[in-house]
Amino acid sequence: MRLVFAGTPAVAVPSLRALAEGPHEIAAVVSRTDAPLGRKRVLTPSPVAQAADELGLPTIKADRLDAEATGRITALRPELGVIVAYGGLVREPLLSAPTHGWINLHFSLLPRWRGAAPVQRALMAGDRETGAAVFQLVAELDAGDVFAEERYTVPENASAGEVLDALAEIGAPLLARVVDGIAGGTAIAKPQVGEPTLAPKLTLADGALDFAQDAESLLALIAGVTPEPGAHTTFEGARLKVLRATASAAPPVPPGRVVASGREILVGTATTPLRLETVQPAGKGAMDAGSWFRGIRTENPVLGS
Template sequence: MRLVFAGTPAVAVPSLRALASGPHEIAAVVTRSDAPRGRKRVLTPSPVAQAADELGLPVIKADRLDADVTARIAALEPQLGVIVAYGGLVREPLLSTPAHGWINLHFSLLPRWRGAAPVQRALIAGDAVTGASVFQLVAALDAGDVFAEERYAVPSGATSSEVLDALAELGSPLLARVVDDIAAGTAVATPQAGEATVAPKLVLADGALDLTRDAEALLHQIAGVTPEPGAHTTLDGARFKVLRATPSDAPPLPPGRVAASGRDVIVGTGTTPLRLESVQPAGKGAMDAGDWFRGLRTSDPVLGA
């Protein structure tokens, strides 16, 4: 078939490469415009744009799939549109421009976690299993019939970026198989069943740690918001990031109180303490929690105070 692929971040690259290595023609790759990156804010092509360039594929850069982009895609006469984390909505008339419409690789087991941050919300909720789904794109948010899905057991302590990377690799062959089945006329899609949950984009407040909460809930939150927007609290009125933490069997501490327990640095919660492994104090880079603690001038640090 003649395809149009839409995607932007690194997690969409394995899918693009999988389709490019298959029997189908990719008529164009649609991705968001170059964005400023790094300290010098240099305009940089998206990971998908860079991969498309390496593969010798034509690229359409656009932040919105407007009438102009729709006309450019329609002129290519695609038979199928494929979208993976593009970062924008596909609306009519673009939605029905390809003969077979659009399919989407989504990083959850639909209908759970429809929306922009499915992996992050799954980890925050403490889901032990998530996965990847390929479904038919419809006007309603992530509500189309599902062609295929692959389940994934979340490793203990895995962050959202680590799980996203794993699902990107897991989902790319799944997506390629569905495209092959659509081309062969053998694809079967099943209506979503079960209770739908919504996964809105994370905001800074989603990373704010309330250390009076249950330790397990805090670990889930830290995993889900790492690396963005980051888990954070305060120390002496300044923002303090917790980059990685693990359970601890040390004696309980008051919520927020930080102390040494043997070689570990622990912080009190509403239940059992957490072991701080990596932190980032205000104005500094990431550092080992032990190094940070030994360099403190105060003998009684309290996070969130």
């Protein structure tokens, strides 16, 4: 078949490469426009655009699939549109332009966690199983019939970034098989079953830590917002990022209070304390929690202060 692929971040690259290695023609790759990166704010192509260039594939750069982008894509006469984390909505008339419409690789087990941040929201909710699903794109958000899915058990202490990377690798061959099935006329999509849950995009506020909560909830939150937007608290009026924390079996510590116990740096919660592993004070780089603790001069330090 003649395909158009739309994607932007690194998690979409394995899918693009899997399709490029297959028997189908990729008429164009659609990705968001170059973005300023680094301290010098150098305009840099998206990971998908860079991969398309390496593969010798033509690229359409657009932040929205507006009338101009729709015209360029429609002119290619694609038989199938494939989208993986593009970052924009496909609306009519583009939705119906390809012969077989559009399919989407989504990083959840639909209908659970429809939306922009499925992995992050799943981990924040404490889900121990998630997965990848390929479904037919429809006008309603992530509501189309599902062609195939792959389940994935979340490893202990895994961050959203780590789970996303794993699902990107699992999802790529899954997506390629569905494309082959559509081309061969054997693919069958089934309606989603169950109560939908929504996964809206995260904001900085979603990463705020409240140590009056229990340890399990805090660990789930940290996992879900790592690496972006990041878990954070305050210390002496300045932001302190918590890059990594793990469970501890130590005796209770007052919520937010930071203590040293042997080589461990603990912070109290409503239940058992958390072991702080890696933190990042405002204006500084990431450091192990022990180095940070030894560098502060506050007696009886409390996070959230």
